[in-house]
Amino acid sequence: MSRPESGKLALVAGAGGLPAALVAALPDRPLICALEGFAPAGLMPDQTFRVERLALFLRWLEDQGVTEVCFAGSVQRPRLDPLLFDPATATMVPRLLAAMGQGDDATLREVLAIFAEHGFALKGVADIAPHLVPGPGVYAGTPGPQDETDAARAEAILAALGAADVGQGCVVAGGLCLAVETLPGTDAMLAFTARIPAALRPVKGLFYKAPKPAQDRRIDLPALGVQTVRNAAAAGLGGVVWQAGGVICLDLPAMQAEAAARGLFLWAR
Structure with missing residues (x-):
């Protein structure tokens, strides 16, 4: 799956003040999404999601016309409820669990890989707000x-x-x-x-x-x-x-x- 290199931006926001500071630094408000339990300070998310429903969340981003994704804010590893996995997300579980066993860096790289495989261009804070x-x-x-x-x-x-x-x-x-x-x-x-x-x-x-x-x-x-x-x-x-x-x-x-x-x-x- 491929998409244009630039377009609608979604901010996957974690806890803390960074997401709000980033939004304030951008010329246009991005679509704000938050992992359940890690709401950003001072922002109202447009969408909240769970890891167990990651495939559905990715599909929702596609439906919103999102082409770029930026991660900002702090999260901790959530507790996963096996009863909540949808079939598509369940296929991702082995690779996510394997990455978690190798540490935070490996887990984050695997998350980025999943988003990239779904055609989203991944942007860092330095890419979209270099003055920060x-x-x-x-x-x-x-x-x-x-x-x-x-x-x-x-x-x-x-x-x-x-x-x-x-x-x-x-x-x-x-x-x-x-x-x-x-x-x-x-x-x-x-x-x-x-x-x-x-x-x-x-x-x-x-x-x-x-x-x-x-x-x-x-x-x-x-x-x-x-x-x-x-x-x-x-x-x-x-x-x-x-x-x-x-x-x-x-x-x-x-x-x-x-x-x-x-x-x-x-x-x-």
Whole structure:
């Protein structure tokens, strides 16, 4: 099945503020769809669907004239009810379960493959709203030589963790890894960092965020926002660093203002 390369866009939205920020950045409102149980903040979905009815949802998108699909927002693996599978979706179950057994990256790649097989052009956030994914530069404050060393150390740590499909963030201070992001997420990691005794922290340190090395950047790009800056400040860190072109900033001007008020640096590296 094939469709035009450009046309009606559907946003498959997850929880959090990213879908609303993305919609606000687009010239035209896309069709908004949400996985049941993961409604986006500040948006009313046009359609809600379940994984057990994925084939029916794909057919509904076709009926709406959708040609492009973008995924944005956070979801967790839903519990599947075998009684709800329609016959067409049931044929997809073995490949989905096999992918789930290999980790989140493999699962997301399989989901993208299914959408692509049904003729949808898959768009990343950087494709449809590139200004939400900042390029290299220092956006607030001034990182010092130790920060440059810590950022390089954090990059190496995430590269190693990402190869094992673990996390998209870590905290490094004076070359020491204080925390890594796991399933509970960034906020939990920064809250943990705030409880680390000062005696174990040679310098303020930084929070570093980046996509996994082999990640398909059309889905699940890491995101930062104003609350991230606040949480980093509450954790006693000196700044927030991210991989340039690989991380979504929900409201960069607001992040800059918050960083300036709290004395943090922001650096897309």
